[in-house]
Amino acid sequence: MDLKIYRLAWLLAGLCSIAFPLNAQSDTGRLSKILDYYFGEAESDKPRFLAYPTLAYSPETKWELGLSSLYVFHAGRDTASRLSEVNAFAFVTQEQQKGLWLDHAIYGPQNAWFSLGRVRIMDYPLHYYGVGYSPAEQPLALVQGRTVSVRERWLKQIKTHRYVGLELDVQSFGNVHFDWEPHAHGFLPPLGHQGALNVGLGLGWVHDSRPNVLNARSGGLAELAFLHYNHRMGSEFPMNTLFFDVRKFWTLRPQQVLALHGAAQLSAGHIPFTQLSMIGGESIMRGHYLGRLRDKQMLALQAEWRWLPFSWSQRLGGALFASCGSVSEDWPFAVWHGSAGGGLRYLLFPEKDVYTRVDIGFHRAGYGLYFYIGEAF
Numbered sequence: 001m002d003l004k005i006y007r008l009a010w011l012l013a014g015l016c017s018i019a020f021p022l023n024a025q026s027d028t029g030r031l032s033k034i035l036d037y038y039f040g041e042a043e044s045d046k047p048r049f050l051a052y053p054t055l056a057y058s059p060e061t062k063w064e065l066g067l068s069s070l071y072v073f074h075a076g077r078d079t080a081s082r083l084s085e086v087n088a089f090a091f092v093t094q095e096q097q098k099g100l101w102l103d104h105a106i107y108g109p110q111n112a113w114f115s116l117g118r119v120r121i122m123d124y125p126l127h128y129y130g131v132g133y134s135p136a137e138q139p140l141a142l143v144q145g146r147t148v149s150v151r152e153r154w155l156k157q158i159k160t161h162r163y164v165g166l167e168l169d170v171q172s173f174g175n176v177h178f179d180w181e182p183h184a185h186g187f188l189p190p191l192g193h194q195g196a197l198n199v200g201l202g203l204g205w206v207h208d209s210r211p212n213v214l215n216a217r218s219g220g221l222a223e224l225a226f227l228h229y230n231h232r233m234g235s236e237f238p239m240n241t242l243f244f245d246v247r248k249f250w251t252l253r254p255q256q257v258l259a260l261h262g263a264a265q266l267s268a269g270h271i272p273f274t275q276l277s278m279i280g281g282e283s284i285m286r287g288h289y290l291g292r293l294r295d296k297q298m299l300a301l302q303a304e305w306r307w308l309p310f311s312w313s314q315r316l317g318g319a320l321f322a323s324c325g326s327v328s329e330d331w332p333f334a335v336w337h338g339s340a341g342g343g344l345r346y347l348l349f350p351e352k353d354v355y356t357r358v359d360i361g362f363h364r365a366g367y368g369l370y371f372y373i374g375e376a377f
Contacts, residue, residue, distance in 0.1 A: 013108075016364070047073035048314040048349050054371070057370070066086075066091030070213070070373050072352055075109045082107040082114075083212050083352055087373070097124045105213050115153035115161065128178070129292045131190060131276065133327050133335040137365075140184035145195070147274070148172040152332030153204050153225075169200040169227050173274045191237070192272025198235040204229035210249070214354050214374035215308065217257050220248040229269075238271030247377055257306040261377040265298045279325040282370040283377060286321065287339035287361025289368070294326050304376070308355065309347060317345035317355065323374075339363040348373065 018225055053068040069088045075081040087103040092376030099122035125129075126143040141157045148170070149308035155165035176195045196204035209219035223245040229235040244264040251257050263284055265277040277298030280288030284300045309317035322340040343359030358369045 010052075017020075017100065023027055033093075045074055045077040045079050046314075047077075048373075050348065050373075054089075055345045058186065064091055064093040064097075068306065068373070070354075072349065072354060073086075075107055078109060081109055082210075083214065084109055085214055085374070095125075098122070099124055109204075110327065111152070111157060113156050113165075115148070115152070115154055120147060120149040122147045126274075126291060127289070128190070128273070129294075130187065131295055132329070133293065133295065133333070133337075135292055136184075138181065138183065140187055142179040142181075143176065145176040146174050153206075155204060155206055161317060163206040163208065165204055167200075167204045167225050167228075168312050169202075170197075171196065171198045171200075171272075171275055173197075173272070177261065189275035191270065192274055196236055196272035196274060197238070198229045198237055198272065199233045200227035200229040200235065200241070201233060203254045213355055214248070214352075216249040216375070217251045217260070217308070217353075218249055220246070224244050231263055237270040237272050238276075239271050239275070241265065241266055241267045241275075253312065255308055257308060259304045259306060259375070259377065261302045261304075263298075263300050267296045271296060277327055279327060280368075282359075282368075282372055285323050285325050285326060285337070285363075286359055286370060286376065287341060287363045287366070288337065289366075293325075293337065295327035295329050297328045297330065297333070298325065299333060302377070304346070305373070308353075315347040315350070317347070317360070319343050319345060320356070320357075321361070337363065341367070343370075 006211045011238050038184045046236050049069070051067065054066040054068050055064070071086045073084050075084065080309070083090055084106045085104065087178050089101040090099070092336050101121070102119040105114065105116050126145065127139040128141045128143050130140055149245045150168070150170040152168045153165060155163035157163050173192065178189060178193060205224045207222040210216040210221055223243065225243040227241045232237045241255060246262045248260045249257055267275070267277060273294070276294040276296060278291050278294045279285040279298055280292060280333065281290035282288050284302065300323060302321060304321040306319045307317045309315055320342045322338070323335050324338045326336045328334060339361045341359060341361035345355040345357050348356050354374065356373045357375065359376065361368050
């Protein structure tokens with residue numbers, strides 16, 4: 001069952017009411033201030049912080065308990081600088097899985113530079129379905145291992161909205177063990193099945209005219225990056241990877257946004273299975289289990305119509321989306337997969353135009369449910 005329920009949030013108001021019992025009028029006022037801090041209006045240049053517990057369930061993890069946080073700010077409290085954001089998410093599960101995620105997009109004063117990156121540290125089972133555009137119907141193996149993944153970009157503005165700079169990618173997968181299923185007899189272990197350590201360096205070019213990274217209503221993003229991995233940099237598997245990412249946004253009606261997104265990841269060389277191009281997850285091809293479709297090349301396209309918010313509400317909105325994508329060992333792509341769905345949006349920070357979202361994506365073999373802050377792209 002390709003189902004992963006991401007972060008069904010507990011109500012923050014309920015948590016606050018437990019932590020601050022309403023025994024007197026002063027307590028009521030204190031609770032009101034807390035809720036106003038998280039969800040109320042504030043100065044547009046003022047940094048904001050939000051932390052909340054999360055609860056999730058999936059067949060792979062059983063119950064998952066986590067803590068998410070978001071910090072948003074403008075450099076020097078100058079709203080002429082783009083909104084920067086730092087995300088953190090920590091979790092443990094009933095199956096003894098655990099992890100820490102850190103994400104950031106930080107813009108300097110007057111957008112003269114920015115740093116974009118993410119860190120994943122996880123002890124987490126990985127379902128392996130094989131390689132190619134027609135994977136096995138059922139997982140071939142449950143892969144145990146410890147993942148440390150770091151992707152960082154340091155980019156300098158060379159012209160309005162245009163940046164160039166260095167990129168670093170570190171991928172470590174250790175303590176690996178394959179628990180093969182009985183029906184997987186005859187399948188050979190993939191490259192990297194005994195573990196992998198790869199370090200890549202490269203160059204990146206970005207054109208970014210989005211006023212708000214977490215919720216773009218206009219402008220666009222175009223990113224091109226090349227990463228090279230070799231033995232001299234500490235890599236066990238020499239390879240090259242080329243990334244494309246193009247996004248465009250239009251406000252066509254009041255509070256209604258059309259968003260288009262295209263992404264590609266093209267690799268050559270000795271590629272461990274953990275670094276093969278994949279589709280699925282909470283951002284691209286929502287509904288598909290991330291990693292079920294993987295190969296050396298990937299191309300995905302998606303479109304989304306957003307109501308931010310609905311005309312009859314000040315904070316509640318929604319979205320409809322559709323996507324198609326494919327993976328392949330080489331060009332051309334032979335088989336294409338699709339998904340479609342929708343979701344609800346809630347305006348968390350009105351003065352910064354930041355929403356939280358709950359999305360459900362469907363494909364022919366299943367669906368996935370996702371809870372996140374910020375749009376999928």
